[in-house]
Amino acid sequence: MTDLLPSGHPRIDHLEMRGITKRFPGVLASDHVDFDVRTGEVHALLGENGAGKSTLMRILYGLYQPDEGEIRLNGQVVSIQSPADAIRYGIGMIHQHFMLVPTLTVKENVALGLKSSRSFLTDLDKVAARIEQLAKLYSLDVDPDAVVWQLSVGQQQRVEIIKALYRGAALLILDEPTAVLTPQEVDEFFVILEQMKRDGHALIFISHKLHEVIQLCNRVTVLRDGRTIGTTKVEGTTKQQLAEMMVGRPAGLQPTKKPLDAHEVRLSVRNVEALNDRGRPALRGVSFDVRAGEIVGLAGVSGNGQRTLAEVIAGLRPATSGEVSLGGRNVTGLSPRRVMALGLSYIPEERMRDGMIREFTVAENIILREFDQPPYARSGFLNQAAIQRNSRELVNSFNVKTPSLETPAKNLSGGNIQKIILAREISRRPQVIVAAQPTRGLDIGATEYVHARLLEQRDQGTATLLISEDLDEILALADRILVICDGRIMGDVPRAEATAEKLGLLMAGVES
Amino acid sequence: MISQLFTEAVLIGILTSGIRLATPYLFASIGEMFGQRSGVLNLGVEGMMLMGAFAAFYVTLTTGSPWLGLLASILVGTLMGLAMAVISVTFQAEQGISGIGVYLFGLGMSELLFKKMLGTVETVSGFRPLAIPVLSDIPIIGPILFQQSAMVYLAYLLVPVAWFVLYRTTFGLKIRAVGENPAAADSLGVSVKRTRYMTVTLGGALAGVAGASLSIALLNVFQQNLTSGIGFIAVALVYFGGWRPYGVLFGALLFSMVNALQLWIQALNIPIPFDASELLIMMPYVLTILVLMFSAGRVRKPSALGAIYERGT
Numbered sequence A: 001m002t003d004l005l006p007s008g009h010p011r012i013d014h015l016e017m018r019g020i021t022k023r024f025p026g027v028l029a030s031d032h033v034d035f036d037v038r039t040g041e042v043h044a045l046l047g048e049n050g051a052g053k054s055t056l057m058r059i060l061y062g063l064y065q066p067d068e069g070e071i072r073l074n075g076q077v078v079s080i081q082s083p084a085d086a087i088r089y090g091i092g093m094i095h096q097h098f099m100l101v102p103t104l105t106v107k108e109n110v111a112l113g114l115k116s117s118r119s120f121l122t123d124l125d126k127v128a129a130r131i132e133q134l135a136k137l138y139s140l141d142v143d144p145d146a147v148v149w150q151l152s153v154g155q156q157q158r159v160e161i162i163k164a165l166y167r168g169a170a171l172l173i174l175d176e177p178t179a180v181l182t183p184q185e186v187d188e189f190f191v192i193l194e195q196m197k198r199d200g201h202a203l204i205f206i207s208h209k210l211h212e213v214i215q216l217c218n219r220v221t222v223l224r225d226g227r228t229i230g231t232t233k234v235e236g237t238t239k240q241q242l243a244e245m246m247v248g249r250p251a252g253l254q255p256t257k258k259p260l261d262a263h264e265v266r267l268s269v270r271n272v273e274a275l276n277d278r279g280r281p282a283l284r285g286v287s288f289d290v291r292a293g294e295i296v297g298l299a300g301v302s303g304n305g306q307r308t309l310a311e312v313i314a315g316l317r318p319a320t321s322g323e324v325s326l327g328g329r330n331v332t333g334l335s336p337r338r339v340m341a342l343g344l345s346y347i348p349e350e351r352m353r354d355g356m357i358r359e360f361t362v363a364e365n366i367i368l369r370e371f372d373q374p375p376y377a378r379s380g381f382l383n384q385a386a387i388q389r390n391s392r393e394l395v396n397s398f399n400v401k402t403p404s405l406e407t408p409a410k411n412l413s414g415g416n417i418q419k420i421i422l423a424r425e426i427s428r429r430p431q432v433i434v435a436a437q438p439t440r441g442l443d444i445g446a447t448e449y450v451h452a453r454l455l456e457q458r459d460q461g462t463a464t465l466l467i468s469e470d471l472d473e474i475l476a477l478a479d480r481i482l483v484i485c486d487g488r489i490m491g492d493v494p495r496a497e498a499t500a501e502k503l504g505l506l507m508a509g510v511e512s
Numbered sequence B: 001m002i003s004q005l006f007t008e009a010v011l012i013g014i015l016t017s018g019i020r021l022a023t024p025y026l027f028a029s030i031g032e033m034f035g036q037r038s039g040v041l042n043l044g045v046e047g048m049m050l051m052g053a054f055a056a057f058y059v060t061l062t063t064g065s066p067w068l069g070l071l072a073s074i075l076v077g078t079l080m081g082l083a084m085a086v087i088s089v090t091f092q093a094e095q096g097i098s099g100i101g102v103y104l105f106g107l108g109m110s111e112l113l114f115k116k117m118l119g120t121v122e123t124v125s126g127f128r129p130l131a132i133p134v135l136s137d138i139p140i141i142g143p144i145l146f147q148q149s150a151m152v153y154l155a156y157l158l159v160p161v162a163w164f165v166l167y168r169t170t171f172g173l174k175i176r177a178v179g180e181n182p183a184a185a186d187s188l189g190v191s192v193k194r195t196r197y198m199t200v201t202l203g204g205a206l207a208g209v210a211g212a213s214l215s216i217a218l219l220n221v222f223q224q225n226l227t228s229g230i231g232f233i234a235v236a237l238v239y240f241g242g243w244r245p246y247g248v249l250f251g252a253l254l255f256s257m258v259n260a261l262q263l264w265i266q267a268l269n270i271p272i273p274f275d276a277s278e279l280l281i282m283m284p285y286v287l288t289i290l291v292l293m294f295s296a297g298r299v300r301k302p303s304a305l306g307a308i309y310e311r312g313t
Helices: A053-060 A083-088 A106-111 A124-137 A153-166 A183-198 A210-216 A239-247 A306-313 A336-341 A362-366 A384-397 A414-426 A444-459 A471-477 A500-507 B002-006 B008-037 B045-063 B066-090 B095-118 B141-145 B150-168 B170-180 B182-187 B192-218 B230-240 B245-267 B277-295
Strands: A014-024 A027-038 A042-046 A068-073 A076-078 A091-094 A171-175 A202-207 A219-224 A227-233 A265-275 A281-291 A295-299 A321-326 A344-347 A432-436 A463-468 A480-485 A488-494
Touching (some): A027 A053, A042 A239, A053 A202, A124 A153, A183 A202, A210 A239, A239 A444, A295 A444, A414 A444, A432 A444, A444 A471, A471 A500, A488 A500, B002 B008, B008 B170, B008 B230, B045 B066, B045 B095, B045 B192, B150 B170, B150 B192, B150 B245, B170 B192
Parallel strands (some): A042 A202, A295 A463, A344 A432, A432 A463
Antiparallel strands (some): A068 A076, A265 A281, A265 A321
């Protein structure tokens, strides 16, 4: 091996972060953390939300300055004051939320911030030629002239990688890179990463998806509460071991399920058609039933009508035809308020936008559904004593970690916000729960908590429709699995017969 | 009668005035467009124009040189733009409100300076029509396009220049990126603040020139509230033009042509229903609102327009 990468830039043989400490007001985000990565390896940085992964990587990329500790690049201590410094040292970062300008072309996005060979004029033709060269070297299929917003998420990620390579990145920080990809895109992406590893790049892979860490990475460092729990070789390590290191207690086990005990049909959807936000047909004749005591999973690739379906059931979006019944009663066209009053609980996909009011306090968000009914209100006056009492009870019984009941909801972590929504929706003893992406973006602890609560509801006889893009989640919880593709139900598979492969084909629209 | 409008002389007159009247709108709107493309909504254009108009007028009056007057308006506009940048970029004040503040400051300050330093409405000999050899002799087109003042030519020249800067230079690329996704630009080492400072200051300078085009080229007077809303229309024209230089040009021309038409209808004493000349004066504004209504959603505005950027949020 030479010391040069295929891109022509020098390798980073060894990068070390030693004793990194970072304090924010009231929080110790990193507490003497050690981390290192070598050429030709993928090193996973694993930890729950808030464990300090992002802080550590933001320090490495020059977005934050550490209060203590040092960074050594090939043995030399370096000071990284800004992303520009990081780029100069050959460090690139692929952010979880892509740092692309959607209205610009691929080549404009790559050229942005670079010195042009034509001084103040852009040199986009040159940039495009170099992009094509890099694309060939790294098998990254990308059209330099395409406008970014027209690209798929997978393609946009490739643009991000090219952007980093163009700037000479020898070390790439990948911040939860698979969170937004479909299973197929993840496979393609891993092929690219494997090649980069072989070519001598050093890769840091931030994730909390254990099977991906095991599939892709050589070593893994686990962080918890800002501290290094340990660094270990991935080979010979199990998912359970990693999960325990992450959470600090036995975790990562499949939830235990009681045998199915389904009863009468509680939610019935018949030939429903509906339009999406852009006025295009999003549901094309959807029919299914959910019975008391069962969880029905709705699997599918993002954007195939799941959100529209949830909104139609919740009364938030009109159906253009068809019928939705709740407990045998036709609720099509009723207002959300009426539908909820008839026993529907809704856990929306966009929890920050549709599930709560960010500026409202924890207590206010907990009573949001029934704020105008006893005991929370009488004759139009809020009963603060009852609100405090009940919300304190719910905060305790749902393990919500909040400084106080008066804390604005926006200050809580995603997991705690979801617990507040669960507390509000489950404590009403609903007939039917529609849960859309209930654990998206949550850490292991919070995910397990949500799963346990949903299973508890199932065992108590609630009918649950679980809409999720996470197949593992569907397979873990559902008794029966519907697969949606392009607004049609492609299959209705009992859990015992469901495999990831079979569901994957249905998700891709292949008729069974 | 209405047929009076359809003589060659009157039509040429209307078109000539239309071309002329677009001048302040072009300067102000193109300047505003740069700010908005980088994400800053500057509602203070009107105030900057007033200050620029006063500075240009006063310097021209005292020195006799409209070029020095123009320079003065650029200086004053630059300072006003810089002030807006300090308020909205460094101190991150709500852009709409701080713009109104800057407007009110410009309105009051220019009036104060007018009273203290001039006292009465005077006229000045500003930029004169400058016939371009050969071209100005072309029948019809000649008098319409090529017998205007230097300020008018500059305004129209600004359009392709603005286009070139926006789409062919690294500075333009930075502007477009910062206005759409400042976090992305920042992650690549593009300074969001510096880019916005530059565009807002440039916008201020051009607003100053827009004011000068009124006080030392089109009207050759200064009085209180000389601009009477032109700066606000200029902001609307940026939306109207879809944040593109040629779109802004189209908007400015459409607006000014209708304005010229109504001025000529008044000048020719053509009878209007109900004798309401106010209805005529409203025409260009009504038209602007109508076009804005029907063009809404046709083009996307810069995603980060009006949003404060702070790293890591």
